[in-house]
Amino acid sequence: MKHNFSYLLNKWRQKKKKSAAVNNIPSDQTTLEKKLQDTVHSVRSSLGESSDFVVRNFKVGNNQTIKAALLYMDGLADKSFIQNFIMETLMVDTELEEISGKDISNDSGQSTSVSVSGKQGDFFKQFKDRIVANSEVSEINSYESLFQYLLAGDSILLLDGYVKGFAIGSKGYESRGVQEPSSQTVVRGPKDGFSEVLRTNTSLIRRRIKDPNLWVENKVIGKKTNTDVAICYINGVVNEKVVQEVKQRLDKVDIDAILESGYIEETIQDETFTPFPTIYNTERPDTICAGLLEGRVAIMVDGTPFVLLVPALFVHFFQSSEDYYQRSDVGTLVRLLRYLCFFLALLTPASYIALTTFHQEMIPTQLLVSLAAQREGVPFPAYVEALLMEITFEILREAGTRMPRAVGNAISIVGALVLGQAAVEAGIVSSAMVIVVSLTAISSFVSPTFNMAISVRILRFGFMTLAAMFGLVGIILGLIVMVLHLTSLRSFGIPYLAPMGPFIPSDQKDALVRMPFWNLRNRPKLINQTDLEREDTPSPKPPSTKQ
Amino acid sequence: MVKKLKIVCVIIIFILFLTACWDANELTDLALATALAIDQEDDQIKLTVQVINPDEIAGNNFTNRTAVSTYSSTGETVFEALRKLTTIAPRKVYLSHIHVIVIGEALAEAGIARNLDFISRDHEMRADFHLAIARGHTAAEAINILTPLEKISAEKLASSIESSQQAWAKTKKVSLDVLLSSISSKGKEAVLTGVDIIGDPNQGNKLDNVEAVHSPTFVKVDTVGVFKNDQLVGWLSGDDSKGLNYVINEVESTVEETACEEGDDKKVVAEVIKSNTKMEGKFKNDTPTVAIDIKTEANIGDVECGIDITDPSNFEKIEKQLGKEIEQLIKDSIDQAKELESDIFGFGEVISRSNYKRWKEIEGRWSDVFVQQLQTEVNVDVTLRRTGTVTQSFQKEIEEKKKKDEQ
Amino acid sequence: MIKVIGVLVASAVVYKLDYPTVKKSKSNRDKFVYWIFFLFVVGIMILYVLEVPFPNPTEWIKQVYKPVGEPYKQLVERIVNQ
Amino acid sequence: MLHQEKISVRQFTILVFMYTLGTSVIYLPSLVASYGKENGWISVLGSSLIGFGVVFILNKIAQLDEKKHLFELLEFIFGKWIGRIISVLILMFVIYLLATNLRQIGDFITTQVMVQTPIYVIMIIFILVSLFAVKLGLEVIGRTSEIFFPYALFSLILLIVLVAPQADFSNIQPLFRENIAGAFLAVFPASEVPYFQLFVFLAIFPSVNKPDKAKKGFYIGVALGSFILFIITFMALMVLGPDFTARNQYPTYILGKKISIAEFIERIEILVAIAWFFSIFFKLTINFYALSLGVSYLLKLKSVQTLTTPIAFFVVILGIILFPNIIYFMDFSQFYWPFFAITFGLFIPLLMLLIGMIKKRKQGNGSQTPS
Structure with missing residues (x-):
């Protein structure tokens, strides 16, 4: 039965695919029409008479013999650029008298001349070489490429009688400039963040790594969106296998839309069913550069400031770029604090439940008495109480992020006063539980990356349930299962828990701790296998005061 | 593959969960015992438990109730008496936080070995409490006395045993494992601290006792009971206890x-x-x-x-x-x-x-x-x-x- | 009876979720052996919840090692409780 | 074919260490104290010597053919049929071992930590976690051991350091006077728990990426494990006294209860129990893995993981029916189990080594003559 059903389903899907292809007019591979107006007409009709599609018909050459049309999308193309540098060259600067009769191949001629009677290719070439005075010009032959350029913001110049046209680079859409990233802020460190424009983003990286080996490869993914996706890495430093793997996986992606790098992330990650992120994302160019220099691969997607970095290991989610801008001892301490907070965020409510309902003997008497006093009159078992408070907190947090800024204050007042204080005073929850939940909440925000904090939030509820069932035994078994799962994960072939499991002694210098730079001689071993040496700064030695 | 297995685990665990939490005890369902008193009454064992009233100690609004209350029951054995307590005590008596176990003088003279087995066997019992003998009174009276300063009188008893050994050396704190090993050793006999009640014990268990500046009734520890095998045979005075402590390097x-x-x-x-x-x-x-x-x-x-x-x-x-x-x-x-x-x-x-x-x-x-x-x-x-x-x-x-x- | 149904339901759930891992090996031998073992274990579990007395393997081992175990036991008792 | 996964020498060493601690870390002090009283620690030393002997034999066996695991070796040495019969016997021993270990966890938790929880629930959740590990494969088990190793080692060392102030040397006096015979007798039962079961590692030996270094790792793991066992026993005897140690079922746990530093660091015995959970979890998992490997090999299955789920549930039932009560278990484990274990843990390996050596020599002569 099941087989039959899935078979039918597949068939149906295939059918659907086919019919979708048929409806698409004009078909991608067809060449342009010879007659200019036909081409313009079919472009216009395929765009469904969209209002932002602009066609400017004009004539060029002696006696205005050549009919031409300039096509562009309003809003995507830079209007003043088109005005000043395309239209003006074509219509004004071209000396009309000389356009006919003169030999095309005569290069010594001071002015441009175009002959209708000349060979098609030559005339076209002339146009390309002389008249269109732009840096970014490419020929187009088919509707597919026409749409590709047109919808990317370029202007299309079509000439009557030719099945070819020009795409002139005139991208100039509105975009947010380079601003301070909102997600990962630092006290010390660069304040620029990626923006939505792919080109800006690559430039931000280029500006930092001035090395010819920094390679950026482009791919277009998304059947409908045709989104530019750039793979960026430093050749010679990067692990070739990872690059190959990334390319392969990107090639396999068959999706109609890529609106954010999250789409890519979900379609190329190793294991889908895991609460842990196996791909790193960030808005910070410096973080990406550091990753590239470690030998990792960045994947940039047009339209989002969030750039992906692979392979991403567990330890990477606890590293902030600021660790490297501060002194190493400070960086180390802060990093250890983050690991502590990871466990606090994960286990505090669970431990509270386990201790107060299973292992009261572990709590010192005085503390136990005060806990017991607080819990007098609380109608719920500790587990339910914790669950209630945690869910309330999650609701508050979610409301806080999605709310308009102006309402934010109201939320915090409601959260702090109504849910916190009033609930305690009304005896619905104990104040110890409020402390536990607050500690958990604050700890989960210590994580420098947001997605690790999310996975902690998911797992926390699991641990709470285990604690409610089996106490600390449950928590420990949960931890074992979690670590087993973590060790079984891989990020682009690299074991997720490296360098702890498998234990790589030389990589420990930049995992749990951060050693001073003069000690970080080598790049991480597992990620990078070719160009290991990172630096050779000698450890600083003060000049001897002895004479 | 692994994903499926995870689901198996989760489902099975949740199935178990439906019937689980065998050992979960909410704090509000527990009566935290801080002291046990074991007395002999006729042929039976009388067990008195001092439990904490947490609201009185750490709650927001204090009432006139005492911080601790005691419940007693009798039975053939300690274990039986303890289980009988459930008929009187409103909550499950939880023994892990016991600070002191006081044994009545009469019982100590008759022999304590048979009552100690339960204490060393029960999993809730920890080995960190002190043992003492009520001198001249019943053990129940000793743990009934309310003390100023320390609301939990058992804690006061434990801390005075400890501090008087530390600063005065006239008592001897004895924990369960030390007691058991000296009882069973061939070349050593056991001792236990004695607890005296100064004043009227009936006065001491009322709240008036702690409302006065000078509490009329209080407990005092400065003697040591001497055992032969498991029977109490006599008492050492404070000075003699000090001599004992000198000899055993305490x-x-x-x-x-x-x-x-x-x-x-x-x-x-x-x-x-x-x-x-x-x-x-x-x-x-x-x-x-x-x-x-x-x-x-x-x-x-x-x-x-x-x-x-x-x-x-x-x-x-x-x-x-x-x-x-x-x-x-x-x-x-x-x-x-x-x-x-x-x-x-x-x-x-x-x-x-x-x-x-x-x-x-x-x-x-x-x-x-x-x-x-x-x-x-x-x-x-x-x-x-x-x-x-x-x-x-x-x-x-x-x-x-x-x-x-x-x- | 309710216990037997419980065991059966639980086994069905386990089978449903565990079998795909076996199926993945694409070996008929694996599948066959898996079924036999699974049914065997389910059978044993049902017998267990029905409180059918099982022979105790420990007793068999005891029987096998009795010739050395008994003298050793006496030796230990003599030496330890001298 | 059943062996594609590789673990590193470090992981192997840690697994050996965990296995050595396994069940023994919490039982051993009581066992040796009941035999040798204050001189019980001598038996731990003696048994670790035996342990080294066992490791020596096992390493020699592994050397016969480094690419073959235990069951292949058995077939190689004893021939097809006898080898298989012995394999089946060994598998029966391992499944018995697995069920016993599981039962021990259950007994411990239901006596000390969670008294009202039915024992089968504890056994099921532990075997499920172990099943999960075996399903994920040896590589994951090895890496996970690396993650938990620091905690297990650190918490045991912490236990020793924290109870050290309460150690009383007079508890283990008079030295070498009394109970010497008992102490030496205890070497036998004391070595069965960790050492006569080490042959299970022959099943994962060929998975180690550097076989020649793995031999050293085997020694190091056993040495470290024995050292911790010895120190813990020594401390238990000194702090609790021989009588109290012998009387308690789980003296190491009681040792944890004794920790009290400045009335602040106390009541942390559950941390000791947690370290023990880790070590016994790895013991359980290694036994489970070896068992699945053997069964899959004998039945010529494609994957080690095929039969793990039925085996897991079978082991739970077996663990429950094996021992009707704890006294039965103690009697059995004291007087019969050592013989049961020595048959498989020492005699069969010795036999394997002897016959294997002879066979190899013959083969070596045979192959040398033509060339």
Whole structure:
């Protein structure tokens, strides 16, 4: 039965695919029409008479013999650029008298001349070489490429009688400039963040790594969106296998839309069913550069400031770029604090439940008495109480992020006063539980990356349930299962828990701790296998005061 | 594959969860016991449990209720009595936070071994509580007394046992494992702290007791009960207990005094800050002998007379006198133990350690040997270190002034 | 009876979730052996919840090692409780 | 074919260490104290010597053919049929071992930590976690051991350091006077728990990426494990006294209860129990893995993981029916189990080594003559 059903389903899907292809007019591979107006007409009709599609018909050459049309999308193309540098060259600067009769191949001629009677290719070439005075010009032959350029913001110049046209680079859409990233802020460190424009983003990286080996490869993914996706890495430093793997996986992606790098992330990650992120994302160019220099691969997607970095290991989610801008001892301490907070965020409510309902003997008497006093009159078992408070907190947090800024204050007042204080005073929850939940909440925000904090939030509820069932035994078994799962994960072939499991002694210098730079001689071993040496700064030695 | 397995785990765990939480006890369902009292009543065991009323101790609004309450029940055994308590106590009695177990004098005289098994067997019991004997009263009365300052009276009892051992050395804190191993050891007998009630016990369990500035009824710990096997055979006075502590090297700090002059009633008092005992067993002409070598360090804490302590010879004299005092304490203590026919010092173990073969010969009749034959050589060496914040006492000037006045 | 149904339901759930891992090996031998073992274990579990007395393997081992175990036991008791 | 996964020498060493601690870390002090009283620690030393002997033999066997695991070796040495019969016997021993270990966890938790929880629930959740590990494969098990190793080692060392102030040397006096015979007798039962079961490692030996270094790792793991066992026993005897140690079922746990530093660091015995959970979890998992490997090999299955789920549930039932009560278990484990274990843990390996050596020599001569 099941087989039959899935078979039918597949068939149906295939059918659907086919019919979708048929409806698409004009078909991608067809060449342009010879007659200019036909081409313009079919472009216009395929765009469904969209209002932002602009066609400017004009004539060029002696006696205005050549009919031409300039096509562009309003809003995507830079209007003043088109005005000043395309239209003006074509219509004004071209000396009309000389356009006919003169030999095309005569290069010594001071002015441009175009002959209708000349060979098609030559005339076209002339146009390309002389008249269109732009840096970014490419020929187009088919509707597919026409749409590709047109919808990317370029202007299309079509000439009557030719099945070819020009795409002139005139991208100039509105975009947010380079601003301070909102997600990962630092006290010390660069304040620029990626923006939505792919080109800006690559430039931000280029500006930092001035090395010819920094390679950026482009791919277009998304059947409908045709989104530019750039793979960026430093050749010679990067692990070739990872690059190959990334390319392969990107090639396999068959999706109609890529609106954010999250789409890519979900379609190329190793294991889908895991609460842990196996791909790193960030808005910070410096973080990406550091990753590239470690030998990792960045994947940039047009339209989002969030750039992906692979392979991403567990330890990477606890590293902030600021660790490297501060002194190493400070960086180390802060990093250890983050690991502590990871466990606090994960286990505090669970431990509270386990201790107060299973292992009261572990709590010192005085503390136990005060806990017991607080819990007098609380109608719920500790587990339910914790669950209630945690869910309330999650609701508050979610409301806080999605709310308009102006309402934010109201939320915090409601959260702090109504849910916190009033609930305690009304005896619905104990104040110890409020402390536990607050500690958990604050700890989960210590994580420098947001997605690790999310996975902690998911797992926390699991641990709470285990604690409610089996106490600390449950928590420990949960931890074992979690670590087993973590060790079984891989990020682009690299074991997720490296360098702890498998234990790589030389990589420990930049995992749990951060050693001073003069000690970080080598790049991480597992990620990078070719160009290991990172630096050779000698450890600083003060000049001897002895004479 | 792995994902599926995870789902299996989750589902099974949730199936279990439907019937789980066997061992979960909400704090509000527990009565935290802080003290147990075991008494003999006719042929039965009377068990009294002191439980905390948490709201009274850490709650927001205090009422007139007491911070602790006690429940008693009787049964053939401790275990049975404890389970019978469930008929009286509103909540499950939770034993992990017990600080003190007080045993009634009558029961102790009859033998405590049979009641201790439950205590060492039950998983809720931890080994960190103190054991004591109620002297002259029932154990229940001892844990019923309300104490000022410490709302949980059991905690007061535990802390006074501890602090009096630490600073006064006239009691002996005994934990369960020490008690059990001394009861079962062939060359050592057990001791337990005694708890006295000063005042009227019926007065002591009312809230009035703690509402007065001076509580009329209170508990006091300064004696030590001596056991032979598992039966209480007598009591050591405070000074004798101190001697015991000197011998078994449990003195952390105490106070020793000696007369300024022979026969003078004015004293020089020294604070012992460190004491170290070495015992060595040997056979002197077939007589089992234990040499007790004590090295004590002390500071002068109080000088009542005009003795010139800046004079090194006087200093030495005081050292010697103090040594003699301690020696006397120890000898009295040993005499007392011999009178009670109980080797509480573990001399038997000392001898077995030094001469195992000979020990095997006398092991069977050790109790008699201890009383009749055992010789002890006590050697106390006191070293005075400091004199407190002053050197010479002003007493001397006063005395001189007095003399002048007389003249 | 309710217990037997419980065991059956639980086994069905386990089978449903565990079998795909076996199926993945694409070996008929694996599948066959898996079924046999699974049914065997389910059978044993049902017998267990029905409180059918099982022979105790420990007893068999005891029987096998009795010739050495008994003298050793006596030896231990003599030496330890001398 | 059943062996594609590789673990590193470090992981192997840690697994050996965990296995050595396994069940013994919490039982051993009581066992040796009941035999040798204050001189019980001598038996631990003696048994670790035996342990080294066992490791020596096992290393020699592994050397016969480093690419073959235990069951292949058995077939190689004893021939097809006898080898298979012995394999089946060994598998029966391992499944018995697995069920016993599981039962021990259950007994511990239901006596000390969670008294009202039915024992089968505890056994099921532990075997499920172990099943999860075996399903994920040896590589994951090895890496996970690396993660938990620091905690297990650190918490045991912490236990030793924290109870050290309460150690009383007089508890283990008189030295070498009394109970010497008992102490030496205890070497036998004391070595069965960790050491006579080490042959299970022959099943994962060929998975180690550097076989020649793995031999050293085997020694190091056993040495470290024995050292911790010895120190813990020594401490238990000194702190609790021989009587109390012998009387308690789980003296190491009681040792944890004794920790009290400045009335602040106390009541942390559950941390000791947690370290023990880790070590016994790895013991369980290694036994489970070896068992699945053997079964899959004998039945010529494609994957080690095929039969793990039925085996897991079978082991739970077996663990429950094996021992009707704890006294039965103690009697069995004291007087019969050592013989049961020595048959498989020492005699069969010795036999394997002897026959294997002879066979190899013959083969070596045979192959040398033509060339």
